[in-house]
Amino acid sequence: MSGIWFRxxxxxxxxxxLMSCAGEPAGSGREHRDxxxxxxxxxxxxxxxELVYALGHGDMIVGRDVTSTYPEEVADLPDMGHVSRLNAExxxxxxxxxxxxxxxxxxxxxxxxxxxGAGIEIAVIPSRLHFANxxxxxxxxxxxxxxAEDAIDQLAARLERDSQALAxxxxxxxxxxxxxxxxxxxxGGHMLVGGAGTAGHVMIEKAxxxxxxxxxxxxxxxxxxxxxxxxxxxxxxxxxxxGEAPDxxxxxxxxxxxxxxxxxxxxxxxxxxxxxxxxxxxxxxxALELAQKLHGP
Numbered sequence: 001m002s003g004i005w006f007r008x009x010x011x012x013x014x015x016x017x018l019m020s021c022a023g024e025p026a027g028s029g030r031e032h033r034d035x036x037x038x039x040x041x042x043x044x045x046x047x048x049x050e051l052v053y054a055l056g057h058g059d060m061i062v063g064r065d066v067t068s069t070y071p072e073e074v075a076d077l078p079d080m081g082h083v084s085r086l087n088a089e090x091x092x093x094x095x096x097x098x099x100x101x102x103x104x105x106x107x108x109x110x111x112x113x114x115x116x117g118a119g120i121e122i123a124v125i126p127s128r129l130h131f132a133n134x135x136x137x138x139x140x141x142x143x144x145x146x147x148a149e150d151a152i153d154q155l156a157a158r159l160e161r162d163s164q165a166l167a168x169x170x171x172x173x174x175x176x177x178x179x180x181x182x183x184x185x186x187x188g189g190h191m192l193v194g195g196a197g198t199a200g201h202v203m204i205e206k207a208x209x210x211x212x213x214x215x216x217x218x219x220x221x222x223x224x225x226x227x228x229x230x231x232x233x234x235x236x237x238x239x240x241x242x243g244e245a246p247d248x249x250x251x252x253x254x255x256x257x258x259x260x261x262x263x264x265x266x267x268x269x270x271x272x273x274x275x276x277x278x279x280x281x282x283x284x285x286x287a288l289e290l291a292q293k294l295h296g297p
Contacts, residue, residue, distance in 0.1 A: 039145070042096040044083050045105065047278040048125060049074055051134050052100070054281045055141065055151045063094045069274055084108040092118050098144055102127050129202045131163055131287075133279040155281060162284035169288055170208045174295045179212040180204045180269075181232035181262065183254070184219055191254050192219040193227075199277035200236065207291035209234070224256030232262045234294060238273035269293045 041060040043049040046067035052058055053071055063078045065086075078094065080086055083101070088111040091099070099115060103126045106112075112122055123144040125137050138152050182194035182204065194200040195216040204211050212230040213222060235251070257263050275286050 039098065040094070040096045041145070042080065042091060042094060042099045043068060044080070044086070044099060044109070045102045045125075046070065046274045047127060047134070047280045048100045048102060048137070050274075050278070050280045050282075051137055051141070052145070054134070054155060055138060055145070055147050057145055057147070060145070062096060063091065067274060069272075084110075086111055088114045088118075091115060092120070096120055098123060100125060100141075100144070127279065129199055129279055131159055131206075131279070131284045133283065134281045135159060158281060159284060162282075162288065166206070166284050166288040166291060169291055170295075174208040174291065177208060177210045178233040178294050179231065180209045180234045180236050180294065181212045181227065181230060181260070182236045183251075185237065185250070191221070191250075193222045194219055199279065203276055203283075203287055203290060204236065206287045207294055209290075209294050227254070227256035228259045230260075232260050233265075234267045234269055235260070235262045236269045236271070236290075238276070239270050 039060050040062045041052065041057070042063040043052060043061055044065040046065070046069060049061065049064050049068035050070050052061060053073075058071070058073065061074070061077060063080050064074055065080055066082050068074050068077075068079075080091060083105050086109065091111075092115070098121045100123050101109060101112075103124050106124065116122055121144070123141070125140050127133055127137060130136075135152065135156055138147060138155055141147055142152075182198065182200040184192045184194055184200070193213050194211070195218055196211065196214040197217045198219065201211045201214060212232040213226065235257075237251075251263070251268070252258055262268070269290065271286070271290065274280075275282060276290065
């Protein structure tokens, strides 16, 4: 894709998103903008936690899920664990007025009816694998939080600025589309490969690369032969909980990995998982950082 077309495509998509979000969602209730700052909110998504902070209402959050790691202030908030293992009594004990969840999480959360029965408002926010995801979600949040229009304007300007920086970098520095193997480590050293449709796949493409194994959807374990045949030039992985890089021995234990150009050249890219794949307010900046790692010296 030429640089001119990239800028046109992004500009058109971004403007279209702004236009499609211009109206408030049904039932937005402008009365929400006058709510007292004492509103108590629990966020069960790292993306939504970061977004609420970006919109200036981080002080409303009284609890969060385990994926909520940014900004640093969230470390002082009660951690309610993973959405698939929530404790209803623990959440109710926080006395929240509102719980925020992503639409894609609904299949994992088993206690929403219990929470609604306790009189807690549950706001389900749609999300998408797009740089303007946080802008779209912010418009929906206006139905539940007193989000100021200038906060949304600032978010839109930030997204556009970061996206333009990415487009400019790809115009001037990208040569070719390097093949990237996206590895996702699960418990017990089990490694899965990210296929088409995953957030990692989308970010690789936005950074000017291509997914080395995109013949399947979602995540799956693959054979040593498939990894060798894919011949990735880079390996992309998430950093650990404390920000540490994956264990090199664990990586070499993946069958076929030592025979790839990426492993032999030591081209391992390690990035924070939330930063790279949540498609939050910093998504375009994360894509630029990935692009620099793929196309830089």
